[in-house]
Amino acid sequence: MNRTILFETERLECATWNEGDRALAFALWGDHEVAKWISSKGFLSEDEVEARLTQEIQRQKEAGVQYWPLFEKESEVFVGCCGLRPYSSEEDMYELGFHLTRDHWGKGYAQEAARAVIGYAFDKMNVKALFAGHHPDNEVSRHILIKLGFEYTGDERYEPTGKMHPSYVLRK
Known part of the structure; x- marks a missing residue:
C-alpha cells in the first residue's frame, strides 16, 4: 500500500485520506450500522459519503487534522478512522472522534487509536483540551471516553443527528 503513515500504534497505522479512498469511505460511512450513530436519517447517501470524504481531505489541507483512516499493520485492512477536527477556536480545542467498520467493533481498536490521537494532539500539536x-x-x-479519562460536561445538540449528545472534555 502506498500511503503516508502519520503515526502507528501497536496494531494500527494511521494515514491520511486521499481522493482514491472513495471505496473505503463508502465501506465506513455508507454502512447503515455505522451511520445510524452520526446521521438523523440513520444512513448517508452516496453523495453524502462523497461530501464527507471531500470534507476530511479539505480539513487536512486547511487545519492539518482530519478523522484519519486506520489500517491493521499486519493485514493492511481498513478498520475505520479516528482523529480530530477544530471545535472551539477561543479555547484552542479540538474534537476527538472515531468511526470503525462494523467487522472491527469490539476489538479495542477505537480506544487504541483514540489514545494515539490524544497523544498526538497534546504532544505534537500542544492542544490544551x-x-x-x-x-x-x-x-x-461512552464507555471508551470514560476509560480514556474524558469528563462529562453536559449534553449538547449535535446537528447531524438532531439529538442531544452527552459531551465530554479531556484536559492536558
Whole structure:
C-alpha cells in the first residue's frame, strides 16, 4: 500500500485520506450500522459519503487534522478512522472522534487509536483540551471516553443527528 503513515500504534497505522479512498469511505460511512450513530436519517447517501470524504481531505489541507483512516499493520485492512477536527477556536480545542467498520467493533481498536490521537494532539500539536461527544444510545462510545479519562460536561445538540449528545472534555 502506498500511503503516508502519520503515526502507528501497536496494531494500527494511521494515514491520511486521499481522493482514491472513495471505496473505503463508502465501506465506513455508507454502512447503515455505522451511520445510524452520526446521521438523523440513520444512513448517508452516496453523495453524502462523497461530501464527507471531500470534507476530511479539505480539513487536512486547511487545519492539518482530519478523522484519519486506520489500517491493521499486519493485514493492511481498513478498520475505520479516528482523529480530530477544530471545535472551539477561543479555547484552542479540538474534537476527538472515531468511526470503525462494523467487522472491527469490539476489538479495542477505537480506544487504541483514540489514545494515539490524544497523544498526538497534546504532544505534537500542544492542544490544551479535547472535546468529544457520542450518540445518546451509544454506550460503547461512552464507555471508551470514560476509560480514556474524558469528563462529562453536559449534553449538547449535535446537528447531524438532531439529538442531544452527552459531551465530554479531556484536559492536558
